[in-house]
Amino acid sequence: MKNHMKSISVIAIILALWFLFSSLNIWSAYVLPSPYKVFDTFIKMCKSGEIFTHIWDSLLRVIIGFSIAFVLAFSLGVLSSIKPNSAPYYNHIVEFIRNVPPLSLIPLLILWFGIGETSKIIVIVLTSFFPMFLNTKKGLVSCDIKLLEVGDSFGFSTSRKFFHIMLPNAIPDILVGMRTGLGYSWRSIIGAEMIAASSGLGYFILDAQQMARSDKVIVGIIVIGTVGYCCDKLFSYGIKKISHGGVGDSWS
Secondary structure: OHHHHHHHHHHHHHHHHHHHHHHOOOOOOOOOOOHHHHHHHHHHHHHHOHHHHHHHHHHHHHHHHHHHHHHHHHHHHHHHHHOHHHHHHHHHHHHHHHOOOHHHHHHHHHHHHOOOHHHHHHHHHHHHHHHHHHHHHHHHHOOOHHHHHHHHHOOOOHHHHHHHHHHHHHHHHHHHHHHHHHHHHHHHHHHHHHHOOOOOHHHHHHHHHHOOOHHHHHHHHHHHHHHHHHHHHHHHHHHHHHHHOOOHHHHO
């Protein structure tokens, strides 16, 4: 309760300062609209359904891109842990791509795939792949040797050791990677939508800026932060439940 009160107090102070500065006209309403104006704009957009359309478009892109990235990251993470000798075939390519900012590829992706969904999905995949891959690899490789020796003593096959020992041990790290990757997905899709999109929260913010609607820009920023915060909290809750709820029991 004390932590919640501290959080609420900080938010209340920010809102009070915002209201004070807008009331004193330190900045014009064009630069800093009042909290009432922003809230009124948000309510109107909720009633018209406009904001929910943009949220859904961005969320759908994030879900698709994040899911593809997870499948690729998990598969390569499993391969790198089970077959470490295969690393020379892909390690240098992976490290090269990891150091290339995905947003820098947008002009090339637009040339190849146009401004449709494909280019934005690829940006999300490239952004969220690496934290999930690295955490999956870390979780699988860091499995306790003694646990694997126990599996050998019971005559476990390689696949059985993987599903009953290595994977349950790696799940907390995998979830941490997914949580990080999801945050990266939201950051990248907003940037991609600002450059090449006709819908979504990134497009909505850029369009509001071009129309000199700073109230809509602030609404978009608050909505992005709120949606991202809720997604992060869901993953955080899942990590806590699995970390304290007997991961091994679910695979036994």
